[in-house]
Amino acid sequence: MDDRLHEPTMPLLTQDEAAVLEGMGHIIHRSAGHPFFLEGEQGDFALLIRKGHVKAVRGTPPRIVDVRGPGEIVGEMAVIRRQPRLASIIAFNDVEALYLPGAAWLRFLYEHPRAMHALLAMTDELAGRAMIRSVESELAIEQQLAKRLVELAEHGLGEVDEQQRIALRLGQQDLAALIGARKLDSVKKVIARFRAAGIVATGRQAIVIADLDSLRQVADGNLTVS
Numbered sequence: 001m002d003d004r005l006h007e008p009t010m011p012l013l014t015q016d017e018a019a020v021l022e023g024m025g026h027i028i029h030r031s032a033g034h035p036f037f038l039e040g041e042q043g044d045f046a047l048l049i050r051k052g053h054v055k056a057v058r059g060t061p062p063r064i065v066d067v068r069g070p071g072e073i074v075g076e077m078a079v080i081r082r083q084p085r086l087a088s089i090i091a092f093n094d095v096e097a098l099y100l101p102g103a104a105w106l107r108f109l110y111e112h113p114r115a116m117h118a119l120l121a122m123t124d125e126l127a128g129r130a131m132i133r134s135v136e137s138e139l140a141i142e143q144q145l146a147k148r149l150v151e152l153a154e155h156g157l158g159e160v161d162e163q164q165r166i167a168l169r170l171g172q173q174d175l176a177a178l179i180g181a182r183k184l185d186s187v188k189k190v191i192a193r194f195r196a197a198g199i200v201a202t203g204r205q206a207i208v209i210a211d212l213d214s215l216r217q218v219a220d221g222n223l224t225v226s
Helices: 015-022 076-081 102-111 113-136 141-154 172-179 184-196 212-219
Strands: 026-030 035-037 045-051 054-058 063-068 088-091 095-101 166-168 200-203 206-209
Touching: 015 095, 015 102, 026 035, 045 076, 045 102, 063 113, 063 141, 063 172, 076 102, 095 102, 102 113, 113 141, 141 166, 141 172, 141 184, 141 206, 141 212, 172 184, 184 200
Parallel strands: none
Antiparallel strands: 026 095, 035 088, 045 095, 054 063, 054 088, 166 206, 200 206
16 A cells, blocks of 8 residues: 555645646636636636636625635536536636646546545545634634635735735735625724734735734734724
């Protein structure tokens, strides 16, 4: 038995597996805000993110349910399940992705059981994250928003300046979508309090994390700016 199957940090793809996929697909690009596919569409392809990040968005009002980055697969389960897309996948920034036709993606999984195993582990991890977020939806908006902003910063989505501030290209509506808030005004009030406390600054379609340590304290429930 291959001991790598039991590694806790098993990669979704090995270098050899990634090379095989490269030969099966072709490169496509999307700029920030543009979709790769929409919730409810029939899924006949998967995407391997090569550069940039995408957000998975569901529901009404729209909620950002996940963010994926380089080396991660999106759209894979709709192909496997032969069911409509469960979420829209939208470019968070400039994204380069490998387009994988559904038949090629399925053939790859059947021929590479290690990758199939890694995909199952990733799917379980995503389900666990969704469960945690469902529980966290009962928290105050202040703490929910802090948690999501910390996640995005740690995911590498921000641009870091010389003062180590992290700029995230997010508008007020994006911030509401992070936590599925039905009232945009509630989010605006929290951001105003964060700004008054020196934790964040705001700009045109951007929020700048000025004090990540304090934001983590809010996320962990050890600090409040209410």
